[in-house]
Amino acid sequence: MNLPTTNTAENPAFVRARDLELGYRTGKLAQRVAYPVSFDLYRQELTCLMGPNGVGKSTLLKAIMHQHPPLQGEVWLGDTPTGRLAEKERAKKIAVVLTEKTPTGMMTVRDLVALGRIPHTGWWGQLSPQDQAKIAEVMEWTSISHLAAKRVSALSDGQRQTALIARALAQDSPILILDEPTAHLDLSNRFEIMYLLRDLARKASKAILVVTHDLEVALETADKLWLMNANQPLLTGSPEDLMINGGIQRLVPGDKWQVDAVSGKIVRSTIPLACAIEGPEALVCWVKNALRKNPELQLPASIQITASPFEIKATFAKSYCLFQSISEMLRFLQNPPATENPFLK
Amino acid sequence: MNSFLSPRLVIVLLLCAGLWLINLSLGSVHIPLNDLLRRLGGIPFPKSSWEIIVVDYRLPKSLTAMLAGIGLSLSGLQMQTFFRNPLAGPYVLGISAGAGLGVALLTMAGTAFGWHLLGSAGGYWSVVLAASAGAISVLVLMGLAAWKVKDSMTLLIVGLMFGSAASSLITLLAYFSAAEELKLFTIWSMGNLGNTGWKELVLLSGAVFLGLVPAIFSVKAYNAMLLGEAYAVSMGINFQRLRWVMIVSTGILTGSITAFCGPIAFIGIAVPHLARLLFRTQNHALLFPAAASLGVVILLACDTISQLPGMASTLPLNAITTAFGAPLIIWLIMKRSFSEEF
Numbered sequence: 001m002n003l004p005t006t007n008t009a010e011n012p013a014f015v016r017a018r019d020l021e022l023g024y025r026t027g028k029l030a031q032r033v034a035y036p037v038s039f040d041l042y043r044q045e046l047t048c049l050m051g052p053n054g055v056g057k058s059t060l061l062k063a064i065m066h067q068h069p070p071l072q073g074e075v076w077l078g079d080t081p082t083g084r085l086a087e088k089e090r091a092k093k094i095a096v097v098l099t100e101k102t103p104t105g106m107m108t109v110r111d112l113v114a115l116g117r118i119p120h121t122g123w124w125g126q127l128s129p130q131d132q133a134k135i136a137e138v139m140e141w142t143s144i145s146h147l148a149a150k151r152v153s154a155l156s157d158g159q160r161q162t163a164l165i166a167r168a169l170a171q172d173s174p175i176l177i178l179d180e181p182t183a184h185l186d187l188s189n190r191f192e193i194m195y196l197l198r199d200l201a202r203k204a205s206k207a208i209l210v211v212t213h214d215l216e217v218a219l220e221t222a223d224k225l226w227l228m229n230a231n232q233p234l235l236t237g238s239p240e241d242l243m244i245n246g247g248i249q250r251l252v253p254g255d256k257w258q259v260d261a262v263s264g265k266i267v268r269s270t271i272p273l274a275c276a277i278e279g280p281e282a283l284v285c286w287v288k289n290a291l292r293k294n295p296e297l298q299l300p301a302s303i304q305i306t307a308s309p310f311e312i313k314a315t316f317a318k319s320y321c322l323f324q325s326i327s328e329m330l331r332f333l334q335n336p337p338a339t340e341n342p343f344l345k
Numbered sequence: 346m347n348s349f350l351s352p353r354l355v356i357v358l359l360l361c362a363g364l365w366l367i368n369l370s371l372g373s374v375h376i377p378l379n380d381l382l383r384r385l386g387g388i389p390f391p392k393s394s395w396e397i398i399v400v401d402y403r404l405p406k407s408l409t410a411m412l413a414g415i416g417l418s419l420s421g422l423q424m425q426t427f428f429r430n431p432l433a434g435p436y437v438l439g440i441s442a443g444a445g446l447g448v449a450l451l452t453m454a455g456t457a458f459g460w461h462l463l464g465s466a467g468g469y470w471s472v473v474l475a476a477s478a479g480a481i482s483v484l485v486l487m488g489l490a491a492w493k494v495k496d497s498m499t500l501l502i503v504g505l506m507f508g509s510a511a512s513s514l515i516t517l518l519a520y521f522s523a524a525e526e527l528k529l530f531t532i533w534s535m536g537n538l539g540n541t542g543w544k545e546l547v548l549l550s551g552a553v554f555l556g557l558v559p560a561i562f563s564v565k566a567y568n569a570m571l572l573g574e575a576y577a578v579s580m581g582i583n584f585q586r587l588r589w590v591m592i593v594s595t596g597i598l599t600g601s602i603t604a605f606c607g608p609i610a611f612i613g614i615a616v617p618h619l620a621r622l623l624f625r626t627q628n629h630a631l632l633f634p635a636a637a638s639l640g641v642v643i644l645l646a647c648d649t650i651s652q653l654p655g656m657a658s659t660l661p662l663n664a665i666t667t668a669f670g671a672p673l674i675i676w677l678i679m680k681r682s683f684s685e686e687f
Binding site: 086115123 | 562564565568569571572573575576578579580581582583621625626627628630
């Protein structure tokens, strides 16, 4: 993609690796988890790492964090390999939000965020005015200033996740790594958090890498997707490109499922419905959705849908039935009364 | 996180000073507070016997109480934060069980093996030496285990097993020992602050100081550990070093205190909780001084009670620490949503 407007000269990859071999070493035995893994993570971009469970996403994160160095190869932060940085220096480069349960305790939100300053403070952890200013700033960025004095135990899941992100921001690192930050969150919070991360990538010029299983939200918010599959190189690109060139289908290996090319949703591979359905498009699509979910149903010959009043007319070989809702129709199709449908005997 | 000189800490420190004076004043012989304060100002006591009572007995005893209060509370605090377990205490790594085994071998193995160590000179010192030897052996074993095992939960279980193994050996020794020896050991295991003279106090304070220094330099690391090992490492904390700090610091503190005072119950587990609940904080920069001063307050109070003011006899220390401490903790736990806040 040699677009003339590309600004890679001003925005070089901040984290990069070539042909990493990820895995575990127990004694002299090395067990490979993923190979080859190559990537570039850019500042000002929100990148989502996706892939099935057990494919080595967490191992990749740990390799970048250098908590679990790769078996082969090196991860470079700017122009230094991670392994050559002292722990404290690395902590100033990479901040994380992890999946593990954080103790709530009687810590206030402000205390939690202040923990992010640990790599910057002296041995006693005394906060300087600059530290205080940074803490106030990141709480403002994440709009949790009003929660500052609240106990962490009193927060909702979404607020707690935001507070943990604020803690990572307080670490003032160019790289932010988040492991499933939207798991367990409700729909709107999932979008809120991801849009917040997207804004932060721009505003604070951070390279943000998020592991997520949430395709819908990732398509909506990510600048780049990294798709990870067993024994294949990492597939990277903008979500839109991956949708168009079909690369996104790697998320759902096998024939059973596929990513719908228009909606970006994961659907059952379309079995053509042996039933003609007519009516307004928005209604037809949901009736089809309901019928596809229940492939065991005996389908009528044709279905006509009218919008207002909403009505479904299912025509069988000899008779027809009217329904006021989709669930009513499904109920009927599940247990067709013998008297009304003599042909089903 | 900058509330180091919190008003609550000042109150607790004042309480420390007050209880210290009361502790010096009360006992089988009552010495009025006025005379004590005057003695501090340089005016001698009206009775010369008071001078001996205070300087040779009560003063070293109260200082021992302070050292033990500080050391045990801070051991417990470190363990609870490190293992992220509210039930961890200074004895979970088996250090004091090791000390107990040392003392049990000394006092009770006499009949079994034909030793008569207690009959020789320096009975108290041989107890201290035996307890230290036991504590150090377990500490070395724990060090070897920690070197081999990297997971902290496994380490905790290994420590508990060392403790259980030592206790079972003690039980065996107790079963075969003579009644007199058994009583000696039982009395040791009840805890006693009054055995330390000035010479012992110098040694004990040296050991406590040695144990406290690495802990104090790890305040920040313990704060990071509140979020767990992975977060702590991501914030640049050297986890392996913290692990050694925890093992060595709590080993020296509990080992030395158990050697000189016996296994003092309750303080190590309960005082850190008390500090968290009363100071409403998780910040170790405040929790360290808070737990240390509360440890002093509680142990001084328990010691004052155990010496039964106005009577000639004393009560075993552990009976007091537990009898007054356990209800206090139950009350605190019932009062606030404890499990949510740990």
